[in-house]
Amino acid sequence: MTSIRLLGRWVIYSVQRLGRATVFLMSTLVGVFLILRRFPLIVQQVFAVGVLTVLIIVVSGLFVGMVLGLQGYNTLVDFGAESSLGLVVALSLTRELGPVLTALLFAGRAGSALTAEIGLMKATSQLAGMEMMAVDPIERVMAPRFLAGFIALPLLAAMFTAIGVLGGYLIGVGLLGVDSGVYWTSMQEGVDVYDDIMNGVIKSVVFGFVVTWIAVFEGYDAVPTSEGVSRATTRTVVIASLAVLGLDFILTSLMFNEV
Amino acid sequence: MSKNALELWVGLFVIAGLAAAAMLALRVGNLSTVNVADAYKVTASFGNVGGLNVKAPVTMAGVKIGRVSNIQIDREDYSAIVELSIDRRYNNLPTDTSAAVLTSGLLGAQYVGLEPGGQEAYLKQGDRIEITQSAVVLEQLIGQMLFSKAQGDG
Numbered sequence: 001m002t003s004i005r006l007l008g009r010w011v012i013y014s015v016q017r018l019g020r021a022t023v024f025l026m027s028t029l030v031g032v033f034l035i036l037r038r039f040p041l042i043v044q045q046v047f048a049v050g051v052l053t054v055l056i057i058v059v060s061g062l063f064v065g066m067v068l069g070l071q072g073y074n075t076l077v078d079f080g081a082e083s084s085l086g087l088v089v090a091l092s093l094t095r096e097l098g099p100v101l102t103a104l105l106f107a108g109r110a111g112s113a114l115t116a117e118i119g120l121m122k123a124t125s126q127l128a129g130m131e132m133m134a135v136d137p138i139e140r141v142m143a144p145r146f147l148a149g150f151i152a153l154p155l156l157a158a159m160f161t162a163i164g165v166l167g168g169y170l171i172g173v174g175l176l177g178v179d180s181g182v183y184w185t186s187m188q189e190g191v192d193v194y195d196d197i198m199n200g201v202i203k204s205v206v207f208g209f210v211v212t213w214i215a216v217f218e219g220y221d222a223v224p225t226s227e228g229v230s231r232a233t234t235r236t237v238v239i240a241s242l243a244v245l246g247l248d249f250i251l252t253s254l255m256f257n258e259v
Numbered sequence: 260m261s262k263n264a265l266e267l268w269v270g271l272f273v274i275a276g277l278a279a280a281a282m283l284a285l286r287v288g289n290l291s292t293v294n295v296a297d298a299y300k301v302t303a304s305f306g307n308v309g310g311l312n313v314k315a316p317v318t319m320a321g322v323k324i325g326r327v328s329n330i331q332i333d334r335e336d337y338s339a340i341v342e343l344s345i346d347r348r349y350n351n352l353p354t355d356t357s358a359a360v361l362t363s364g365l366l367g368a369q370y371v372g373l374e375p376g377g378q379e380a381y382l383k384q385g386d387r388i389e390i391t392q393s394a395v396v397l398e399q400l401i402g403q404m405l406f407s408k409a410q411g412d413g
Binding site: 040043044046047050051054090094152154155156158159161162163165184187188189191192193196197201 | 262265266268269271272273275276277278279280282283284286287288314316
């Protein structure tokens with residue numbers, strides 16, 4: 001009996017949260033249009049979530065590209081197909097690894113920071129104070145952060161992919177002796193601007209939307225205690241990562257299932 | 260951090276992101292190679308195109324000069340109509356140019372190879388290549404070989 005009741009409570013709680021998150025998203029989207037007039041606020045947030053994340057993205061991109069170059073070469077050389085190394089590296093990065101890994105790193109680096117910041121603002125009654133002064137906290141605090149994450153993630157994903165391709169080049173051409181021209185031409189033969197690169201960009205836009213939404217909402221919805229903020233931060237990273245991986249599967253099956 | 264420095268960093272961030280996207284499009288992708296927008300289209304009908312795909316390369320003397328832009332079935336004679344988009348730079352192909360569906364390597368991807376003829380007139384937008392050679396389907400070839408061998412034995 002109790003376990004069934006617990007299940008019921010959990011379902012009701014989840015549906016309520018989902019409803020709150022949707023209402024929150026709607027008012028944030030309205031806030032985004034209102035906040036466009038106050039551009040410096042957005043610039044500040046792009047700095048916080050975007051520029052400060054560049055380092056980890058560039059370093060991870062480089063290493064992921066280098067590992068792809070190494071692993072791809074070792075696998076392909078058995079079939080005498082090491083001339084396709086550039087294609088293997090570029091396709092895995094543009095289609096999957098670039099958008100997905102960037103979104104996961106972004107959730108860990110910037111998403112958790114967003115949640116903690118907003119949660120602490122709530123715990124220290126700053127949001128309530130704003131409302132007292134007739135300043136809408138959703139418009140003033142949430143909307144610029146949401147927009148900044150939405151702008152920053154696709155740019156970061158593009159950097160990740162580009163650096164990864166260069167990392168594969170360093171290992172494949174510099175270390176393992178694949179011909180430089182072959183590396184680039186096999187890539188250009190096989191990678192389509194619309195099918196592969198544009199779909200990767202669409203993925204990163206979707207991930208940017210979802211990850212930032214989860215991060216900002218978790219902060220806004222946090223229990224205003226130090227324990228509540230810490231839980232909300234953990235939940236941001238867990239839920240955002242799971243959402244990215246689940247959405248990636250759905251998007252991939254929608255985008256790349258022709259033939 | 261001062262407001263100017265912050266704005267400078269954000270500006271650099273956006274430029275770096277866009278530069279990375281541009282590099283992906285131009286260096287990794289195929290935007291810099293044959294541009295289908297600046298091309299003229301000719302058709303060719305084949306008895307069998309094998310595994311030819313839309314976007315497969317069209318080559319002449321081994322040089323890529325265009326792409327396959329469409330593959331359809333002719334409603335009258337059930338042959339395959341292949342539409343080729345050829346770069347405008349190569350607008351001097353003779354009208355009796357022949358087309359063949361070829362395979363790169365033994366098991367590689369299929370492409371359309373053009374062989375120039377000797378006519379004075381050139382192919383224009385919408386023209387049709389008359390002399391074509393279908394794809395070699397490996398299974399049929401092996402089947403024919405076995406069949407003729409069996410007949411020879413009998």
